Amino acid sequence: MISEKMKPLVNNNSAIRAMFEEGKRLAAQYGAENVYDFSLGNPNVPAPAEVNQAIIDLVNEEDSVFLHGYMSNAGYEDVRRTVADSLNKRFGTHFHENNILMTVGAASGLNVILKTLLNPGDEVLTFAPYFVEYGNYVRNYDGNLVVVSPNTETFMPNLEEFAEKIGSRTKAVIINNPNNPTGVVYSAEILTAMADILRRKQEELGIQIVLISDEPYRELAYDGVEVPYVTKFYDNTVICYSYSKSLSLPGERIGYLVIPDELTDSEEVFGAAVIANRVLGCVNAPSLMQRVIMRCIDSKVNLEAYDRNRNLLYNGLKELGFSCVKPQGAFYLFVKSPEPDEKAFCAACKKHNILVVPGTSFACPGFVRVSYCVSYGQIERSLPAFRKVAEEYGLC
């Protein structure tokens, strides 16, 4: 009954589903307190109090037909202007409302821009390890995802291989900064080098290459590290943003695309993206949440909570002899597996009720992703279990 394109997705999904079911089974058997689920990317820090207050105020103050009604498919103009102004203030950019397209989260934003840009057979480059859905998003529009292999020492982009893999069918590049699953942040130097390569290749090949920066973790950066704003490095840039993590609203599906004036054919691309957003069936980003964003444009989640988790888990695992690049952003550790087959390592962890995701899911075998968007208590309780795993591998 289902389409040929969906079949591999359904088959592949079973593995993830099996893991989810396993977590539920373990929790039922040993009690939720005694299962250490580090597999999910669901924020455990609540939305800032201003968000719920804004919701209540909006419902009390605004006309229902306006608050819950249709607006332009791109989103309310004043919301888009507020987003543009806020970015301009923070990053010295010069966006206006017609650079901002409100979307049903970053995942939908990525779909919208890929539908806007891709012809069948076009190539989209990305850097391993990468969020596994990128492949699905690109294939939705009959594009091919081309993966640059990881630098497993630093998890910084392998720019030499990147330059080699750009070809006449390259239409876009997706980066994720700060990065899921490694937590690394690309510096200004790296973005400058990447932009230089892209400009050179555009000229050499006589093509346009769009750099799509997927930034749901932008506000989750630690140690005072700066996450550079990518449009300032390269003209053909599109930003995909989400409030899922920055305001802990993942279920609400609210984010935006930035399509700057500097992008080639910017106005046409923006117009087409608005249509893509409509015909993909989103029509517009959820209206009440758009109004919330406008009122909470300067709100932040409690980053301290994630930072405490990061330090506890990172230091704890290091002391036990595990190896890991200390992340500067997002809420993941990407830990080296003590044996080459990281799936066997995941299985060894599971024996101690620890659930982590194999790096193969991010096109980077030999590593596992450990999410620390969990309670501090779960991390504390898990460390003795991690110790047992470390002892089994002779790490401590």
Add this chain to the structure above:
Amino acid sequence: MISEKMKPLVNNNSAIRAMFEEGKRLAAQYGAENVYDFSLGNPNVPAPAEVNQAIIDLVNEEDSVFLHGYMSNAGYEDVRRTVADSLNKRFGTHFHENNILMTVGAASGLNVILKTLLNPGDEVLTFAPYFVEYGNYVRNYDGNLVVVSPNTETFMPNLEEFAEKIGSRTKAVIINNPNNPTGVVYSAEILTAMADILRRKQEELGIQIVLISDEPYRELAYDGVEVPYVTKFYDNTVICYSYSKSLSLPGERIGYLVIPDELTDSEEVFGAAVIANRVLGCVNAPSLMQRVIMRCIDSKVNLEAYDRNRNLLYNGLKELGFSCVKPQGAFYLFVKSPEPDEKAFCAACKKHNILVVPGTSFACPGFVRVSYCVSYGQIERSLPAFRKVAEEYGLC
């Protein structure tokens, strides 16, 4: 820069945009009070008071991480169970939560089920006049929309031509009941006849044909008319529902798909649809609105307001000599153009500051759509302007 597939969409969009701009221009020139915009399908009746109360209660009562967080991609289980129970109570069906997939409105629901089902070249039948986006949704998945020509006397489906147009590549049929733009409601007799044809053709051709019923206007039916529940007529049925009109929440993007057990390979189709919802980037229907639906499952908008509008506008236009099937559902009149070229008629209306949509936009030239989801006052004020148009055409 943009993809080949997007180009015709961008070109076609300019016409609609021009109309929108024209409306704004007229309002600026003559004052909004003196412009009679009947072009939009944006509900003007507010959401029931329970909706805003539920929002406030949820924010006050529920944990923020739960309320705004990720859930299963299909939606919260208890919300889906509540929807299933409500349908069972109303229509004598026997749905459970794994028949219900919460979606980002009906438009997204249509995309999800079409992505789930269609292979390139598959045909999807629909009946003119039809909502113009159906063609875009089908083409998103490289399907071909096949249009059954309208019966312009009754606007009931032309079942003879329907049977003729079903072929070996037919994968789905989309109906819209109550209908946009005509407002007609398909009776049990018509659905029985349609189902008989589908069953016969399935057997003859050895194929499965899915009847997709797009039902955003289900609750907007007048004169006590019953809108039959389509799953009771034909096993291979999928329902696309939206709360955009039934609770006046069009901007919030909340609806659901019903994929009943009786559908062939139902479980596989449901699983694939959940994945399609995820990889299209929706991920899940907005979380707060899902919880609102659960609390407001029995709420209704003020149908009386639409009914008053319907009678005022229908009777007013009839008295002036215009010709129109009296609608029993939705909030549109589909009025016969007094001259064959309905675009010329639209232009004549515009001279009197009346904005209506040409039937060509619904694959049904010779008619215009007049939306009555506007204020009663606008209809009252517009009738003298309609009189002038009628006089010009010698109708009165």
